[in-house]
Every structure is written in structure tokens, then in C-alpha cells.
Amino acid sequence: MLDALLNDEERAVRDEVRRFVKEDVPRELLRKMDADEVRYPREYVEKAAALNLLGLRFDPKYGGRGLPWTAEVAAIAEVGVLGASLSCLYVLPSIIGEALHVFGTEEQKQKYLVPTLKGELCCAEALTEPRGGSDFFGATTRAVRSGNGYVLNGHKRFIVGAEGADYFLVYAKTDPDAPPHESMSLFIVEREMGVDVHHVYGLMGTRGGGTGRIVFSDTQVPEENLIGQEGDGGRIFNQMMLPERLTSAAGVIGTGRAALEVAAEYSLKRRAFGKTISKFQAVSFKVAESVSRLDAASALVYAAAKTIDLGRPARRIVSEAKKVVTETAWDVVNHAMQIMGGIGYTNVYPIERLLRDMRLCMIWTGTNEVMQLLIQHEYYKELADAMADRRRVEDDAVAADETEEKVFE
Numbered sequence: 274m275l276d277a278l279l280n281d282e283e284r285a286v287r288d289e290v291r292r293f294v295k296e297d298v299p300r301e302l303l304r305k306m307d308a309d310e311v312r313y314p315r316e317y318v319e320k321a322a323a324l325n326l327l328g329l330r331f332d333p334k335y336g337g338r339g340l341p342w343t344a345e346v347a348a349i350a351e352v353g354v355l356g357a358s359l360s361c362l363y364v365l366p367s368i369i370g371e372a373l374h375v376f377g378t379e380e381q382k383q384k385y386l387v388p389t390l391k392g393e394l395c396c397a398e399a400l401t402e403p404r405g406g407s408d409f410f411g412a413t414t415r416a417v418r419s420g421n422g423y424v425l426n427g428h429k430r431f432i433v434g435a436e437g438a439d440y441f442l443v444y445a446k447t448d449p450d451a452p453p454h455e456s457m458s459l460f461i462v463e464r465e466m467g468v469d470v471h472h473v474y475g476l477m478g479t480r481g482g483g484t485g486r487i488v489f490s491d492t493q494v495p496e497e498n499l500i501g502q503e504g505d506g507g508r509i510f511n512q513m514m515l516p517e518r519l520t521s522a523a524g525v526i527g528t529g530r531a532a533l534e535v536a537a538e539y540s541l542k543r544r545a546f547g548k549t550i551s552k553f554q555a556v557s558f559k560v561a562e563s564v565s566r567l568d569a570a571s572a573l574v575y576a577a578a579k580t581i582d583l584g585r586p587a588r589r590i591v592s593e594a595k596k597v598v599t600e601t602a603w604d605v606v607n608h609a610m611q612i613m614g615g616i617g618y619t620n621v622y623p624i625e626r627l628l629r630d631m632r633l634c635m636i637w638t639g640t641n642e643v644m645q646l647l648i649q650h651e652y653y654k655e656l657a658d659a660m661a662d663r664r665r666v667e668d669d670a671v672a673a674d675e676t677e678e679k680v681f682e
Contacts, residue, residue, distance in 0.1 A: 278575045279347055286329065286340060287347040293324055294351050298359070306358060306481020307626055312472065313437030313483035315395060318362055322392025327366040331374050335382055336390030342578035346523035350571070353527020356623075357630035358482030360524035361433045364516075369396040369442055371516045372459060376501045376509055385440060385461060397438035398513075399429040399462070399487055407643050409444075409510065410453035414489065416445035416460060422496050423447075425462065425489040431637075435470050435485030439463065443489075444510065447503050457506030461498040468492060478629025515587060517638040518595035522574050525634050526567065529602030532627045533563045536609035536617070543613075550612070559608040567605060570598040589651035596644035599634045606631050 279287065297320050305311040321327055329345045331337025338344075345367065352363045366389050373386040388394040402412050414427025425445055432441070440463045447458040462468060469488040476484060501509055537560055540551040550556045577594040580587040606628045610617040617624045635641045667673065 278572065279343065282340070283344040283347055286338075286344045287351060289324070290326055290348040290351040293321065293326060294355060297324075298355060303355065303359075309480050311481045313395075313434070314359070314362070314481065315437050317359060318395055318437075319392040321363060322390060327363070327392065328370045328386075328390045330367070331370055331386070331390065335374070335386050337370075341582040342519070343575060343582060346519065346574050346578045349520055349523035350526040350530075350574075353524035354531035356528065356627060357479045357524065357634060358433075360527070361479070362482055364520035364524065365396055365398070365434050366390055367520060368513065368516045369398060371513055372442055372500055372509055375512060376459075376505070378497075380497065381461065381500065394439045395434065395437045397432050397434035397441050397483075397485075399432050399435075399441045399443040401429060401431045403428055403430050407640055410457065410507065412444060412446060412457065414443070414445040415449075416447050416458060416494070418447075419493075423460065423494045423499070425460070425492040425494055427489050428486065430486040431473065432485050432487055433479075434483045435487055436472060436483035438470075438483070441468060441487065442500070444506050447506075451504065454507035455504045457510070458503050459500040459506045459509050460494050461500060462489070462492065462494055463498075466492055466494060477632065478626065479633050511588075514639065515581060515591050518591050518644075519574070519577055519581070521634060521638045522570075522577070522591075522594040522598040525599050525602040525631065526571050526574060528627055528631055528634075529563070529567050529570075529598075529605040532602075532606040532609040532624055533560070533567065535622060535624060536560070536612040539613050539622075556612050559612055563605040563608050566601045570594075570601040573597055586651075589648055589655070592639075592644040592647040592651070595638065596641045596648070599631070599641065603631050603635060 276284065298317065302311065302314055302317065306314065325336075325338065326348065328337045329340045329348060330342060331339070333339050349360065349364055353360045370386055370389065373382055377386065385394065389396055400409065402414065404411065404413060414425065414429065416423040416425050425443065427445065429443070435441070440461055443460045443462045444457050445460060446456055448456050464470070467490070469490065471486045471488070473484045473486055540556050540560065541549055543550050574594045577587060577590045580590050606624065610624050610628060613622060613624060616622060619625065672678070
């Protein structure tokens with residue numbers, strides 16, 4: 274479906290990434306990551322960078338290609354077939370790069386963004402804390418002004434890429450007494466500044482992506498590593514949620530597609546009651562539903578990308594894309610396992626790994642319940658303006674003039 278929505282340049286980039294995924298990512302790497310034998314596949318990030326496939330939408334003078342979001346989501350969807358860990362590591366330069374590209378100084382861009390897109394530096398975003406996930410502004414990590422810099426103290430956890438990161442984007446409270454949206458600031462914190470990184474054990478899925486817990490104990494950060502101004506953390510966070518959620522949505526399109534393809538191919542080979550199981554509607558209808566919903570989800574992701582490219586308000590449609598696509602892909606992976614039956618529940622096929630990966634996608638970058646809150650909030654804000662230009666359908670009712678029946682209090 275997405276193919277029909279892309280222009281020639283976007284399809285060409287998509288095909289480049291497809292070749293990278295097919296030819297340059299060893300199957301043994303995926304197996305070792307899922308077994309926790311590989312904690313952080315730095316060579317994977319470096320290979321993508323060597324092919325100039327990271328941060329596709331950023332200015333070429335920083336190492337990007339100056340492409341639109343529509344090209345980037347098509348690329349990310351291809352990487353998504355590898356599962357959530359490699360997909361997330363692929364998009365981290367785009368997410369981190371958003372803060373640097375939009376809010377960073379020229380010095381910060383040259384020092385961090387350029388080498389990140391070259392694969393010389395690896396990055397991670399330190400956002401979630403042990404005391405809260407969805408309650409972002411309830412964070413307790415503190416940054417206190419000290420001389421020509423700041424001293425950071427606190428904990429962050431579930432930080433994808435932490436084990437391999439050379440630097441982190443860290444949200445910390447600089448003014449606990451200020452209104453929540455003005456209380457936080459964003460810092461670039463290099464690992465060598467004194468970041469203590471611990472491995473997170475026991476993950477259900479998304480293994481091998483370097484997910485860690487990080488600790489700041491009187492970590493010294495120079496003032497030139499503050500992004501924007503003090504108190505800008507909330508404003509930057511709201512901007513950052515667009516690439517966070519859109520890249521997540523784009524990746525799971527590929528995950529869902531991969532599971533469907535495995536199950537559909539299986540259904541053409543597996544025989545029961547004298548014919549292939551693809552001939553049974555109990556199977557083929559699940560394929561039809563999966564195809565239809567993935568196509569619809571792909572179109573929604575493309576529409577969200579196009580909305581950003583056109584410079585229009587995108588908070589609602591990006592939230593819709595993240596919610597709808599992750600739930601769709603979750604259902605598609607479950608359909609795939611149901612089609613395959615017992616063998617789909619084993620590690621003979623990758624469906625069980627994709628299922629474990631997919632479960633997290635409805636939690637990270639804002640739970641789908643948070644997406645619901647954002648969607649309804651933005652919709653109600655837009656409703657009055659939208660209705661000013663549209664037919665008032667309420668007045669089409671036969672008894673619409675019976676105003677005494679319209680009691681609201």
C-alpha cells in the first residue's frame with residue numbers, strides 16, 4: 274500500500290534500505306541478540322551509517338539527505354521486519370537528531386549530530402524514570418547550577434541503546450517550583466562525564482538493543498551542553514514526541530508485514546484435510562483482514578508524515594498513527610501465530626519473537642492510553658473551527674426544531 278503513496282525518490286531510498294536489511298544484517302546477529310549474547314550491535318549502526326542511511330531527513334551539511342518524512346517512514350518500515358530492537362536503534366539518530374537539529378546550537382550539531390549520522394558516535398534518550406513512565410513531568414532527576422555548568426543526580430531506566438551510547442539526551446528538573454512544563458531542561462551528557470550504565474535483565478522481548486538503567490551521581494555537565502534555554506525541556510519534549518511516535522508507528526508496519534508474510538507462505542505449504550490450509554476461510558480470512566488493516570495503517574502513517582512535511586499541526590494524527598498501527602500490528606502478529614498453530618509458538622519460526630517485541634510497542638513512546646488522551650484533547654480543540662466550515666448535520670433531523678427536547682443540564 275505504501276508503495277503507491279511514494280514518489281520515485283522515496284521508493285529509491287526505500288529500496289536502498291530494503292537491500293541493507295536483506296544483505297547486510299546477519300541472521301546470526303538477530304539470534305544472538307534474542308539470546309542476550311549480543312548486548313549492543315554497534316557494527317549494525319556503523320554499517321547503516323556507512324551507507325548514509327541514518328537521519329535521512331536532516332540537512333546534508335550535517336550528514337543527512339534532506340529527504341521528507343515520507344521517505345524516512347518508508348525506510349523505517351523496511352527496517353521494522355528485523356524486529357523492535359534493530360528498528361529502534363536505527364531510528365535513535367533521527368529522534369536524538371530532532372533535538373539537535375531543531376534546538377541545538379551550531380557547535381552542538383557539529384560536535385554531536387554530524388558524528389552520529391556518520392556512525393562515529395552512538396546515542397540514547399534518557400527519559401523514563403523508575404518512579405514514572407507516562408508521568409514525564411513528575412521526573413525527579415535534578416540538574417543544579419554549579420559554576421559554569423550543572424550537577425546531575427538521579428536515575429533513568431528502560432533506556433534503549435544505553436549500553437552502547439557515547440552520549441545521552443537527558444531531561445532533568447532545573448526548577449522544581451516552576452509549573453511542570455517549565456520545570457525541566459534538556460542536556461547532552463557524555464558517557465565519560467560520569468554516567469553509570471547497568472544492563473536491564475529479564476526483558477520479554479526487544480533484546481540486544483542495549484536497554485539499560487543509568488545513574489547520575491554528581492555528574493558534571495558543562496553549560497554548553499544545555500539544549501535551548503533552562504526550562505525549555507517541556508517545549509522540546511513536545512516536539513520530540515512527533516519523531517518518537519511516528520518512527521515507532523513506521524517500524525511496526527514492517528514487523529506486522531513480516532509476520533503476515535511468514536504465516537501466508539506457511540499457509541501455502543501446510544496441508545490438512547487433503548489441501549493447503551490457505552484454502553480454508555478460517556485461515557484466508559485472517560490473511561485478508563491482516564492485509565486490509567496493514568494497508569490502512571500504512572496509509573495513516575504516510576498521512577501523518579505528509580502532515581509534518583507540510584508544516585501542519587500533527588500532534589493528533591501522529592498519536593493516531595502510533596495507537597492504530599501498534600494495535601493493528603499486534604493483531605496481525607497474533608493472527609499469524611493462530612494461522613500457524615503450535616509451530617508458530619516455537620522458535621522454529623520468528624513469530625513468537627515478533628509477538629514479544631510487539632507487546633512493548635503499545636507501551637513505549639507513550640502508552641496507547643496516553644495516545645487516547647492526546648487524540649481526544651486535540652480533537653475537541655479542533656472541533657469548533659472545523660464545524661464552522663461544515664454542514665451542520667444535527668439540523669437535518671426531522672424534529673431538529675424541537676429545541677425544548679434538547680436539554681443539556
